[in-house]
Amino acid sequence: MDAILLQILNGLDKGSAYALIALGLTLIFGTLGVVNFAHGALFMLGAFCSVTLSRLLTLSFETIDETKTDFLGNPMKVKTPYVEAWFGPETGAAIIDWAVPLSILFAIPIMISIGFAMERGLIKHFYKRPHADQILVTFGLAIVLQEIIKYFFGANPIPTPAPDVFKGSFDFGVLLGFDPNVIIYPYWRMVYFLFAMIIIGGVFAFLQFTTFGMVVRAGMADRETVGLLGIDIDKRFTMMFGLAAAVAGLAGVMYAPINSPNYHMGMDFLVLSFVVVVVGGMGSLPGAVLAGFLLGILESFASMTWVKSILPGIDQIIIYLVAIIILLTRPRGLMGRKGVMED
């Protein structure tokens, strides 16, 4: 029982990331009809917004400390961050410590701008092209973006820690009457799960309760009719692309403390996120979220030692196995709409 609870908890944060990326993918597919293979790269760019803000906040001036030497035996250059000089050591250190949450504010305008630029500059030219062309061009774009990041930040993972207050883990086991240390869960992963819930809730509320959202939903259902009513649906869909980019970016921002960002992290999530979209049902936003959590939790279960001892290698194929089973039994996915990708 304790092992099952533990793996459900573990699946939640992974599922949160899948759900957020898949939500953006579905938004783009549902509105623009584009299969965006660069979406994982947007997640990666979000994580690097955290890295960038951390670096900006730790921009330093150098002073020479004659009492110490560097690795070559020269007097050591001691770096002091400007924020610590401006706001005092304690306040400055606190600002640096909170770099990741602050990156949310930093990342939103950047990611929306990147989304707009991607859509207007490249992807809009492929709306009427076959899906294969869209996949090729967006996949190429993803490679270009990750190589740009590698050029500026290197190939190694870059540690981007969460604020000190969120270090360590919470003992759920004690709360539920188990022995100590049986069901533990890191504080930051709890934050990530709650954050994902807020973002997902926000996107749904935006689409459900605003006039803008209503028009977008109408456009997703019948683009032509909405156009005939004199509404510039393309403009709204471009804005949805920006929103989807921001959602993926924010998922990346908050994921940075969970795994040190590297240029390749988007690709690690991309394929799985596409499976999530397909399992959830092409074009279905609730389906994407449901499938994200479902597959995240199943992946965690498949990593359990006793499961692996019965079915070796199951942790590597479980998601694809589930995808095959669901597509065989429910070809439109869990919550797929009729007519999507069926013409």
Add this chain to the structure above:
Amino acid sequence: MSKLNVTRRGALKSGAAAGAGLALPTIFTASSANAFMNEPTGSSVTLGFNVPQTGPYADEGADELRAYELAVEHLNGGGDGGMLNTFSSKVLDGTGILGKKVEYVTGDTQTKSDAARASAKSMIEKDGAIMITGGSSSGVAIAVQGLCQEAGVIFMAGLTHSNDTTGKDKKANGFRHFFNGYMSGAALAPVLKNAYGSDRKAYHLTADYTWGWTQQESIAAATEALGWETVNNVLTPLAATDFSSYIAPVLNSGADVLVLNHYGGNMVNSLTNAVQFGLREKQVNGKNFEIVVPLYSRLMAKGAGENVKGIFGSTNWHWSLQDEGSQAFVKSFGTKYGFPPSQAAHTCYVQTLLYADAVTRAGSFAPCDVAAALEGFEFDGLGNGPTLYRAEDHQCFKDVLVVKGKDNPTSEFDLLEIVEITPAAQVTYPVDHPMFAGGALGECNNG
């Protein structure tokens, strides 16, 4: 009076015969010139540096390439000479190798065996590389070593830590300076016993490929010999990025030590995840829970940030060593590039010097002559103390460093502190040790 009767057919036959006769000595000459693969005939010799220039180990590959360029500079008489000045063998004089200027070509292994073999093959066949060196992965090293054996060139391995490289997959044309999993275990176990006691239960997470398997086997054997119990060994996919589902069950397993047989991005992520789960603040079996990372790399430790503090591991070399050779290398490298070299850079630099020295002592570039010069070669002054290139398996035997993540680093490079320098005798094993059984060097191949 005879009549000279010249016909067209006769003229052709005579011409062909004369041509063949004239060509005969040339054929023999050409055959003699190509007595072995890519014999250098001009004023220069080409070395092939096969390093990861793209992919997850690109930063390590870039550091290896810097070291190779520095070695070439020193061999050709440039710079301050680096470790040429401290090397116990004095045959290298800064005039290249056997008087030939050293040139190089580079290949990108991408840390993929097939890509690494393709780039090595291209450097041998198209660029005429006489020796191939480099790499940041045991899978790649074993694949390229096999190719070099078939092609008939020397392979001087870069960073490869699997026992198999000089164990079951050893080759007569391949040589490894870097240490291996067995040596890590033999060096680490006594330090771990002193620090954490002999009554410990270890849980291993192991990267599911050749390096991980041999590393885990070595560490488990070494720690069990000192009284530890191995509670579990879980193989993790090399492509895994989030290890939370593997780490979460550790505390409930009864283990009080977690051994992370991971390298590179795997190590950074698994260690970060383990620290996030608060493992290091927990108490199990009445003892503080501990984490061990058997193979450390400073470049990778940087990726894990503060999480490495206080965690034991082993390394082949570290820039803070105070011996004359290490100091000379750090000064050369640091002056040229502005930061200290990594252990990958060190082993690659040393391998290039050792190859050049062996050619010079042999007086020949022929791979079998070079191999003979390297076999059983004893040297010093290259940063690891007195070292032996054992003839039977082409593995270097030298001191091993046990290190610990530094609690109060003074700079971004100052991440690891040396806890102990384990003498070579303590990490030396017999040639027929079971962990290295199953292969044979075979015959040296001149191509």
